[in-house]
Amino acid sequence: MPDQNRKLRHLHERDTQVSAATAIVLVVEDEVLIRLDVAEELRMAGFAVFEASSAEEALELLASGLQVDVIFSDFRLLGPLDGWQLRKAVARQFPGPSFILTSAQDPPAEAKTEARSGTVPFVPKPYQPAHVADLISSLSDRQTDENGSR
Numbered sequence: 001m002p003d004q005n006r007k008l009r010h011l012h013e014r015d016t017q018v019s020a021a022t023a024i025v026l027v028v029e030d031e032v033l034i035r036l037d038v039a040e041e042l043r044m045a046g047f048a049v050f051e052a053s054s055a056e057e058a059l060e061l062l063a064s065g066l067q068v069d070v071i072f073s074d075f076r077l078l079g080p081l082d083g084w085q086l087r088k089a090v091a092r093q094f095p096g097p098s099f100i101l102t103s104a105q106d107p108p109a110e111a112k113t114e115a116r117s118g119t120v121p122f123v124p125k126p127y128q129p130a131h132v133a134d135l136i137s138s139l140s141d142r143q144t145d146e147n148g149s150r
Contacts, residue, residue: 021048041129
């Protein structure tokens with residue numbers, strides 16, 4: 001029952017946040033202080049922000065009906081799935097959101113290739129939240145241009 005209440009709370013938060021937001025962002029970061037900091041900065045920049053501490057939690061939120069424009073995820077996450085595996089799972093199960101990866105370490109070759117092509121941007125840590133906000137705005141604007149709506 002706690003999981004169901006948590007999902008319902010997230011859906012209610014989504015409904016109340018989204019109406020005024022420029023984009024809906026899911027921040028996936030296992031380091032709580034980093035997650036709280038970037039989530040707050042993104043909220044102050046006008047985004048509706050939801051948070052997950054693992055790839056599995058992010059997939060649960062998406063499966064519960066949360067629709068997002070951008071997923072900003074650490075590459076190295078605790079648990080069985082890392083950020084790259086999360087990106088692949090989202091592409092298969094919930095196509096649509098843009099994805100941004102971040103890490104203090106170099107990403108694997110496949111992620112570097114996609115970062116260079118612009119498919120999946122990579123933001124090295126430490127990063128400036130304003131830079132992340134600008135990147136999210138750019139990706140969100142590109143989605144709006146391609147889809148005609150958010």
